[in-house]
Amino acid sequence: MVTVRAPATSANLGSGFDVFGVALDRPADIVHVERADRTTIEVTGVGSQYIPTDPDRNVVGAVAEALDAPAHIRIDKGVRPSSGLGSSAASSAAAAVALNELYDRGLSREELVPVAAEGEAVVSGEAHADNVAPALLGGFTVATDEGVTTVDADIPLVACLPEIAVSTRDARRVVPSDASIEDMVHTVGRAATLAVGMCRRDADLVGAGMDDRVVTPARAKLINGYHDVREAALAAGATGVTVSGAGPSVLGVCQAADRTRVAGAMLEAFDEADVAARAYKTRVGRGAEVFES
Numbered sequence: 001m002v003t004v005r006a007p008a009t010s011a012n013l014g015s016g017f018d019v020f021g022v023a024l025d026r027p028a029d030i031v032h033v034e035r036a037d038r039t040t041i042e043v044t045g046v047g048s049q050y051i052p053t054d055p056d057r058n059v060v061g062a063v064a065e066a067l068d069a070p071a072h073i074r075i076d077k078g079v080r081p082s083s084g085l086g087s088s089a090a091s092s093a094a095a096a097v098a099l100n101e102l103y104d105r106g107l108s109r110e111e112l113v114p115v116a117a118e119g120e121a122v123v124s125g126e127a128h129a130d131n132v133a134p135a136l137l138g139g140f141t142v143a144t145d146e147g148v149t150t151v152d153a154d155i156p157l158v159a160c161l162p163e164i165a166v167s168t169r170d171a172r173r174v175v176p177s178d179a180s181i182e183d184m185v186h187t188v189g190r191a192a193t194l195a196v197g198m199c200r201r202d203a204d205l206v207g208a209g210m211d212d213r214v215v216t217p218a219r220a221k222l223i224n225g226y227h228d229v230r231e232a233a234l235a236a237g238a239t240g241v242t243v244s245g246a247g248p249s250v251l252g253v254c255q256a257a258d259r260t261r262v263a264g265a266m267l268e269a270f271d272e273a274d275v276a277a278r279a280y281k282t283r284v285g286r287g288a289e290v291f292e293s
């Protein structure tokens with residue numbers, strides 16, 4: 001048996017739609033795999049009642065098929081599905097690492113990115129790699145057609161998860177199909193600022209670089225209380241706030257000393273909007289880890 005832990009991730013970071021991602025140091029999924037003649041799946045943990053065990057509909061089924069590695073796969077969910085925290089990607093990445101080890105396929109973490117992205121295609125319709133890349137490699141990742149670039153960033157974060165479900169598939173339907181040249185210039189400037197901030201481990205630059213006028217405003221409408229939560233986090237010291245992935249989680253960047261205050265302000269603002277929520281005080285973390293094999 002092989003057991004792997006893969007972390008939650010936050011994709012886009014505002015200005016880097018379908019490109020940027022970070023691994024969070026918590027929460028995480030844990031996946032156990034054992035060789036079998038055909039793939040079977042068992043799911044326990046947070047939100048497991050909403051996750052199919054049919055290998056054609058669970059992301060890990062697509063990963064097992066891509067690696068030609070049939071197995072009994074047990075998923076212990078720590079990352080709630082439809083959270084904007086890369087729940088499906090955490091399972092896909094953990095399964096890719098575990099099955100690669102179980103069947104001695106010898107693929108590198110970089111080579112496992114497109115394999116794990118096959119799982120994303122099952123749930124969102126597109127094999128976007130911006131969650132699976134950080135879930136596999138850790139740190140801050142830039143996923144493009146040419147491959148993945150990683151930065152071993154260390155930035156304090158707050159991920160606030162409201163009790164609202166937003167499916168990535170639905171949230172992709174509200175993404176505008178075009179953008180003005182002014183908005184493109186703005187986005188390039190912010191994305192570049194964010195990337196420099198990650199390299200310098202500078203939370204002020206990362207926060208400033210998250211501002212986005214194209215995708216985030218459309219997605220914010222799907223999250224009750226988003227604007228108040230954002231304002232409250234900024235007033236409490238966050239250096240930047242945006243929608244995490246496709247939502248509904250909201251991601252705040254801050255200095256470590258402000259993290260508790262920012263988390264409290266976000267929870268209070270959601271509460272005032274009558275939305276129950278929980279906050280993860282976290283930071284940019286490591287990628288998938290093999291526990292036992």
Ligand SMILES: Nc1ncnc2c1ncn2[C@@H]1O[C@H](COP(=O)(O)OP(=O)(O)O)[C@@H](O)[C@H]1O
Pocket residue numbers: 050051052057058059060075080081082083084085086087088089091092123124166167168169245246247
């Ligand atoms: N192993 C899995 N873990 C999480 N969700 C899964 C898994 N397999 C299939 N799904 C489905 O994927 C959807 C959640 O994925 P997604 O909408 O991308 O959410 P998230 O933003 O949290 O990744 C749900 O419909 C869920 O049933």
Ligand SMILES: N[C@@H](CCOP(=O)(O)O)C(=O)O
Pocket residue numbers: 009010011012017018019083084085086087128130131168171172244245246247
């Ligand atoms: N780039 C994707 C990321 C989706 O992230 P998730 O954590 O919500 O699955 C998108 O924005 O659609």
